[in-house]
Amino acid sequence: MSKKYILGVFDDEATLVDAFEKLKDKGVMPVEVYTPYPVHEILEGMPIKTRITHAAFFYGLFAALGILGFLTYAAVIDWPLRYGGKPFNAFPSFIVVTIVATILAITLLTLFTFSARAKVFPGKKAEIFHERATDDKFVMVFDEEGIANESESLKAILTEHGKIE
Numbered sequence: 001m002s003k004k005y006i007l008g009v010f011d012d013e014a015t016l017v018d019a020f021e022k023l024k025d026k027g028v029m030p031v032e033v034y035t036p037y038p039v040h041e042i043l044e045g046m047p048i049k050t051r052i053t054h055a056a057f058f059y060g061l062f063a064a065l066g067i068l069g070f071l072t073y074a075a076v077i078d079w080p081l082r083y084g085g086k087p088f089n090a091f092p093s094f095i096v097v098t099i100v101a102t103i104l105a106i107t108l109l110t111l112f113t114f115s116a117r118a119k120v121f122p123g124k125k126a127e128i129f130h131e132r133a134t135d136d137k138f139v140m141v142f143d144e145e146g147i148a149n150e151s152e153s154l155k156a157i158l159t160e161h162g163k164i165e
Helices: 013-026 040-045 052-078 091-117 148-161
Strands: 005-010 032-034 138-143
Touching: 005 013, 005 148, 013 040, 013 138, 013 148, 052 091
Parallel strands: none
Antiparallel strands: 005 138, 032 138
């Protein structure tokens, strides 16, 4: 890690949320917050929002249309089998395959999108800010350069609610 960070380490959720709200009121936002479980006040208060749900919706829409188009082309247009009173377009038989293949496509494409966005790839060295960050401690990470003028008030709030590292 070439950058310098200030860590606020908290023992419980209440002190973390209280310190987060006070810092948010002062206009100081952490780079990242690590918690053992999701804390909704922190998720709602962070300025960065995810749009992966929108991507997953469009992946599903395009996958379903593509799969239905392929099945229709393969079974009706390119190689129609006419036997035993089977209709030319047996659309109901496509539904189960379309649902299952769409779920598979959404899962894989969303996984690849998340991995690319989070810059997670095999062999990447993990940046571990605190050894117990997701075990039983709550950790707020601040970039030292980004808060140069609010450094003293930040340290005062962090020492009031937790500890600084």
